[in-house]
Amino acid sequence: MEFTSKMEDFGFFKSKLGYCLFTKNTVTSLLVLxxxxxxxxxxRALEKSILEVKAYLDSLFSIKDLGVAKYFLGLEIARSLQGVAVTQSKYIRDMIADAGMSGAKPATTLLPIGIKCTSEAGDALANLELFRRLVWKLLYLGFIGPNISHASQQLSNF
Structure with missing residues (x-):
């Protein structure tokens, strides 16, 4: 709670959508933590604003500025003149490599809606731990990309 109160003292508001999101609106800029x-x-929208926040945080806590973010929590951040794009391409590539499927052809469809999965159908999995790890990673992707939520939820039953 100390962090929250310090950020509120500096003019940030804690989001009602999540405890980890703070915003600050000024006349010239929007800051998001x-x-x-x-x-x-x-x-941020303006460089000056971000420098003020970094100085404030550094006065409270010992911080290390890692520069412009390229990755954060499995998200890949790319900037251009058109704006900012956030993807999970690297996370997905790493997940595919972890499964040993880097050479596999991509599927154009996900798990069909209405499919009935059972533990009795098909062959036993050779590596149950790998399967579970991949399902958890798919569930994480489902928070960002809801189009895979159905498939990952069905697979998590096993």
Whole structure:
């Protein structure tokens, strides 16, 4: 709670959508802080605003500025003149490599809606631990990409 009160003292508001999201609106800028354990992602519209936030945080806590964010919590962040794009391409590539499926052809469809999965159908899995790890990773992807939520939820039953 100390962090929250310090950020509120500096003019940030804690989001009602999540305890890890703080926002600050000024006349010239919108500042957004996303906090996860000991990592803080600061997004802004103006460079001056972000420097003030970093100086404030450094006065309270010992911080290390890692520069412009490229990855955060499995999200890949790319900037261009058109704006900011957030993807999970690297997370997905790493997940595919972990499964030993880097050479596999992509499927254009996900698990069909209405499919009945049972533990009796098909062959036993050779590596149950790998299957469970992949399902958890798919469930995480489902929070960001709801189009895979159905398939990952069905698979999590096993």
């Amino acid at each position: 996303l906090v996860y354990v000991h990592d803080i992602l600061v997004a």
